[in-house]
Amino acid sequence: MTISIWRYSHLALAVSSFLLLALASITGIILAVEPVLQKTQPYRAEGFTDVTLAQTLPVLKKKYSELTELSVDHNGFVRVQGSDADGENVDAYVDPRTGNVLGAFTKKSEFFDWVEALHRSLFLHEAGRFFIGLTAFLLLLITVSGTALIIQRQRGIKRFFTRIVRDNFAQYWHVTLGRLSLIPILIIALSGTYLSLDRFELLGKEEKISPKIDLDAIKDSPKRTIAEIPVFQQTRLADVQSIEFPFADDPEEFYVIKLRDRELTINQVTGEVLNETPYPTTVLLANLSLNLHTGRASAVWALILAIASGNILFFIWSGFAITLKRRANRIKNKYTASESRFVILVGSENGSTFRFARSVQEQLLAQGETVHMAELNGYMTYPKAEHLIVLTATYGLGDAPTNAARFAALLEKHPQRQPVRYSVVGFGSRAYPDFCQFAFAVNTMLSHQSWAQPLVDIHTVDDKSPAEFSLWAEAWSQQADRPMLLADELRHIPTELDTLTVTANTRTAQPDGTFLVRLRPPRRQRVRSGDLLAIYPANDYRERLYSIGVVANSGSDDVQLSVRLHPAGLGSTFLHELTPGQNIRARIVDNAHFHFPRKAPGVLMIANGTGIAPFLGMISQNKTNVPTHLYCGFRHSASFEIYREMLETDRVANKLTSLHVAYSREGDKQYVSDLLTRDADRIASLLQTNGVVMICGSLAMQKDVLTLLETICQTKLNQPLSHYQSHGQVLTDCY
Numbered sequence: 001m002t003i004s005i006w007r008y009s010h011l012a013l014a015v016s017s018f019l020l021l022a023l024a025s026i027t028g029i030i031l032a033v034e035p036v037l038q039k040t041q042p043y044r045a046e047g048f049t050d051v052t053l054a055q056t057l058p059v060l061k062k063k064y065s066e067l068t069e070l071s072v073d074h075n076g077f078v079r080v081q082g083s084d085a086d087g088e089n090v091d092a093y094v095d096p097r098t099g100n101v102l103g104a105f106t107k108k109s110e111f112f113d114w115v116e117a118l119h120r121s122l123f124l125h126e127a128g129r130f131f132i133g134l135t136a137f138l139l140l141l142i143t144v145s146g147t148a149l150i151i152q153r154q155r156g157i158k159r160f161f162t163r164i165v166r167d168n169f170a171q172y173w174h175v176t177l178g179r180l181s182l183i184p185i186l187i188i189a190l191s192g193t194y195l196s197l198d199r200f201e202l203l204g205k206e207e208k209i210s211p212k213i214d215l216d217a218i219k220d221s222p223k224r225t226i227a228e229i230p231v232f233q234q235t236r237l238a239d240v241q242s243i244e245f246p247f248a249d250d251p252e253e254f255y256v257i258k259l260r261d262r263e264l265t266i267n268q269v270t271g272e273v274l275n276e277t278p279y280p281t282t283v284l285l286a287n288l289s290l291n292l293h294t295g296r297a298s299a300v301w302a303l304i305l306a307i308a309s310g311n312i313l314f315f316i317w318s319g320f321a322i323t324l325k326r327r328a329n330r331i332k333n334k335y336t337a338s339e340s341r342f343v344i345l346v347g348s349e350n351g352s353t354f355r356f357a358r359s360v361q362e363q364l365l366a367q368g369e370t371v372h373m374a375e376l377n378g379y380m381t382y383p384k385a386e387h388l389i390v391l392t393a394t395y396g397l398g399d400a401p402t403n404a405a406r407f408a409a410l411l412e413k414h415p416q417r418q419p420v421r422y423s424v425v426g427f428g429s430r431a432y433p434d435f436c437q438f439a440f441a442v443n444t445m446l447s448h449q450s451w452a453q454p455l456v457d458i459h460t461v462d463d464k465s466p467a468e469f470s471l472w473a474e475a476w477s478q479q480a481d482r483p484m485l486l487a488d489e490l491r492h493i494p495t496e497l498d499t500l501t502v503t504a505n506t507r508t509a510q511p512d513g514t515f516l517v518r519l520r521p522p523r524r525q526r527v528r529s530g531d532l533l534a535i536y537p538a539n540d541y542r543e544r545l546y547s548i549g550v551v552a553n554s555g556s557d558d559v560q561l562s563v564r565l566h567p568a569g570l571g572s573t574f575l576h577e578l579t580p581g582q583n584i585r586a587r588i589v590d591n592a593h594f595h596f597p598r599k600a601p602g603v604l605m606i607a608n609g610t611g612i613a614p615f616l617g618m619i620s621q622n623k624t625n626v627p628t629h630l631y632c633g634f635r636h637s638a639s640f641e642i643y644r645e646m647l648e649t650d651r652v653a654n655k656l657t658s659l660h661v662a663y664s665r666e667g668d669k670q671y672v673s674d675l676l677t678r679d680a681d682r683i684a685s686l687l688q689t690n691g692v693v694m695i696c697g698s699l700a701m702q703k704d705v706l707t708l709l710e711t712i713c714q715t716k717l718n719q720p721l722s723h724y725q726s727h728g729q730v731l732t733d734c735y
């Protein structure tokens, strides 16, 4: 609940300010260049910070016949206005120790003036200043709500800087850069807001400093030279903003010295301090805000401000990208859970089951019914529900998809108070031994609830088959006595596919029929080893997923699949027939949980058969030589031949630290788990030192390996395996 309040505030604030924020950021970046350019000018004299007024003023007085004003800017450039020994007007930067001119005073360039006016007021005077001030304040609120979101996401302030789980590019960098630029952006927003409040005098009216001096009490003795005046001896030029010189030698004409924190009036004859007025806090804060907001006092800070402003532009883009992605995947409901007669619950890992659920929802809505759709993990009490329709996939070894894992517990916790008729449709694949097992489990659980009455028997859908789904639709429609047709879109392949070009296909007749296919994705497509390639071999609804290894090929990154040819296999026969130059339409599925870890002291990869595919890519891209060990199992040594050369090259290049291969039908007849048992100590010490274990291959192998890892963790590390799984140290992608 709270997360959505922060998220909505963050989004609402961003939406309401993004145009002005983008404009302020772009102009801010340009303006940050100015102080950096200024600092490169040769007008700052050496040893400037050590010079006192008692040292510099006599020199300047001697060099110039008349001095009206001296000022020191934020770059430490000393500017003198007056006339020289020949009576010529002078307005120049000088060396305070010698009085020599270092260069003529130059005004700020017209371009920067123009950008500054746009940045401050949009050329709209007071109205523009108000909007810019408001934008700074909104940026402050965006920063606060963003910080709250990061704290919630990381589960606590203490974990603020811990590793970020990577979902996708926009989300990952939004949070990572958000954390890094938090302080500079907070300072930009705070100082900008302060300057606006000050400008509109909302913090109190600024009193003009007018020193009160008793002219009758002014003394003309004892006479002191400038060098003898104590206040001049104690004041460093670096602390001065400006000095107004007396017009004449009369003791009633004074020096007016503006320091960084106060103003002094000084008797020019005696050196007595006639008045000292500290600036009000508002003026000091306004000055500090200006320094912080513009970076005028430090080139390094100006550069940080420019980078932070660039980050704001990135946040605008990535924030919208995240929102659009979230909305695309979002379940859209017209009716709430508590007011709906029909409730549809979905269990899905890769999203295809949602397409079926949406078509059911749309038809019921079109019939004027109140319908609510949710994930199985969102199960609760539905006070008005009469029908419950569950559509769920099965994963792992007959397990629940991630968004359904908590359903069993929730079902016990929230019994319905009125009778509800239910129907379960299982989505699965007959290629797995536990076909639709989770759907059967859900059906059994429901049958044990006193309030639940079956409407139609459980139906299963193999491989997203529209024909099998329509069998359920017909049965349900008869029992519920209302129409339920199969939506047309379920018969076709998804839109938005990419075109990939085949660059190589080994098609070698290995004894086990394994071959390697390489495809070149479009340039703009971001793909990483461990992602999945979804192909549609029969140009219909049937989808086949393959693990991707990304390998370099003549300057480009190719997608490499390792495939085993099944004589009647839809996907493998299709891929086997591909020839270089041919194009195919496919979808790259971001499989973020199975990417090579960003920061790990070591990685241990475990594969059998074609499960080696993503690891081939990860190893070949291990440019920083993270210690990486590969354990893989095959039936025959011949099956390993197509990978041998690639892995040997990687080993020589130090991308692969060690290679261990087991053959189950030859020699010692070993399985990969035998090699792991032998190297149990290495696995234990890897896990103990935050290393990562990655497993890819058959589910049967995964089951064996996880059992073995559980024993290693319990006996050698005194921790359950789940401890390392929950810390992202054991990653699996098996099929």
Ligand SMILES: Cc1cc2nc3c(=O)[nH]c(=O)nc-3n(C[C@H](O)[C@H](O)[C@H](O)COP(=O)(O)O)c2cc1C
Binding pocket: 347, 348, 349, 350, 351, 352, 353, 354, 393, 394, 395, 396, 397, 398, 399, 401, 427, 428, 429, 430, 432, 433, 434, 435, 436, 437, 463, 464, 545, 734, 735
């Ligand atoms: C890694 C993996 C494991 C799977 N395990 C099973 C399984 O044990 N039993 C089954 O019937 N289907 C299994 N399937 C097939 C999916 O349940 C099926 O493709 C489903 O339509 C996917 O739906 P979704 O896209 O909504 O997640 C598995 C699929 C994958 C990729």
